[in-house]
Amino acid sequence: QVQLVESGGGLVQAGGSLRLSCAASGSIFSINAMGWYRQAPGKQRESVATITSGGTTVYADSVRGRFTISRDNAKNTVYLQMNSLKPEDTAVYSCNFLVLSPYRSYWGQGTQVTVSS
16 A cells, blocks of 8 residues: 655744655556645645656745755655745645546645744
8 A cells, every 4th residue: 555654844943944755655656746735724725836747847826936846756755845934834734646547646644844933
């Protein structure tokens, strides 16, 4: 059974940096897209950044220029480098791997990121 294991969350002061990692514990073939999502208390989950198998990246307006998503296909791992963190970035961050054929969507358990002012 495939599981996504996240690491790298924690507490940081505003302006600081964190790097999140998400690795698959089992074998997943033909991952079409890897992404990071976040959910703050009382808010809906939102997409933060996505990277396709071809390397195309998409960012939420609120993080563009501060966050960078990257992937290591050989390791089935996705990273999220977060710089210039703001208190409004505080949330539980979850990773997602998407396979289109056959359709499979895998989620990590989530990691807490807290940015203090």
